[in-house]
Amino acid sequence: MWDFIDERRSDILFNTYQHASLVFQAVVLATVVAVLLAVLVVRVPALAGAANIISAIGLTLPAFALIGLLLPLTSIGVVTGFVAVTFYAVLPILRNAVVGLQGVDETLLESSRGMGMSELASLWRVRIPLAWPVILAGIRTSTQMSMGIAAIAAYVKGPGLGDYIFQGLARIGGANAVNYAVVGTVGIVLVALVADGLLLLLGRVSISKGIRV
Numbered sequence: 001m002w003d004f005i006d007e008r009r010s011d012i013l014f015n016t017y018q019h020a021s022l023v024f025q026a027v028v029l030a031t032v033v034a035v036l037l038a039v040l041v042v043r044v045p046a047l048a049g050a051a052n053i054i055s056a057i058g059l060t061l062p063a064f065a066l067i068g069l070l071l072p073l074t075s076i077g078v079v080t081g082f083v084a085v086t087f088y089a090v091l092p093i094l095r096n097a098v099v100g101l102q103g104v105d106e107t108l109l110e111s112s113r114g115m116g117m118s119e120l121a122s123l124w125r126v127r128i129p130l131a132w133p134v135i136l137a138g139i140r141t142s143t144q145m146s147m148g149i150a151a152i153a154a155y156v157k158g159p160g161l162g163d164y165i166f167q168g169l170a171r172i173g174g175a176n177a178v179n180y181a182v183v184g185t186v187g188i189v190l191v192a193l194v195a196d197g198l199l200l201l202l203g204r205v206s207i208s209k210g211i212r213v
Contacts, residue, residue, distance in 0.1 A: 004179040012164075012183060019160030020191050022153075023146045026082060030089035031139055037090075038097030039123065048098060055095045058087070063152045071156065081150065081158020088149045089142045096138025100131030133207050140199045147192040151184070161187045 005012065041047045067084050074080040104127050112122040128135075154162025161184045168181030 001179055001182070004176060005183065008183075012161075012187065015159070015161050015163065016187055016191060019147075019150055019162070019188065020195070022078075022082060022085060022150050022159055023143060023191075023195070026085040026146055026150075027089050027093075027139060027143050030086050030142060031093055031135075033086075034090045034093035034138075035097050035128070035135065037094055038101050041098050042101045048102070051094060051098055055091045058091045063088070063149050064155070067153065067156055076156045078157075078159055080156050081153030081160075084153050084158075085146050085149045089146045092141040092145065093135065093138040096141075097131065097135045100134030100138075101127055103134065104130045129208065133203070136199065136203050136207070140196060143195050143199060144192055147188050147195070151188055161191070 037051065041051045063084060066087060067080060070080045070083055074083055108126060108130070109122055112126045113119075117125065150158065150160050151162030151165055154160055154166055164180045164184030164187070168177050168179070168184065171177035171180060
């Protein structure tokens with residue numbers, strides 16, 4: 001195993017970077033999309049039920065099925081993997097963002113407007129900061145889930161460590177089959193742990209002590 005890792009060290013590091021980069025970019029885009037959609041849902045309460053249904057249905061859709069649906073539109077490659085990861089990343093963030101934004105005390109919002117804040121300023125300076133702990137919890141869930149989806153995306157030549165897992169499965173019974181699978185799996189777990197640690201640190205920095213649980 002150690003010889004296997006040593007011989008492919010640069011390739012493993014590059015694929016680890018690609019995996020982390022794919023998930024990071026997808027989760028950042030998903031966060032922006034999810035928060036914007038959550039703001040719309042809060043402004044139009046009738047959409048709340050539809051948002052919850054879409055999130056629930058989306059999370060039950062198998063990743064391979066979604067990738068199959070995307071192939072005629074985006075073909076094999078990085079784009080298909082990125083779109084698939086972003087789609088799944090949006091869902092838990094959207095659900096948490098809606099809950100977080102709806103949970104902000106209306107009295108506080110009225111007070112902010114009474115101080116002369118516009119709707120946009122009240123949203124940016126009061127509502128989102130108070131909902132941020134719940135939104136961040138959704139981002140953490142989304143990030144961990146996206147690590148696995150990114151591995152599956154390697155099936156259509158998406159970047160990342162998933163390629164090692166598929167190479168291992170393709171070589172079952174042959175040389176280095178287990179090594180490929182173990183390196184890919186353990187690598188993804190380590191990247192996921194590091195990402196979660198960074199998000200915990202982000203929470204410590206970005207969440208006000210007054211509302212920190």
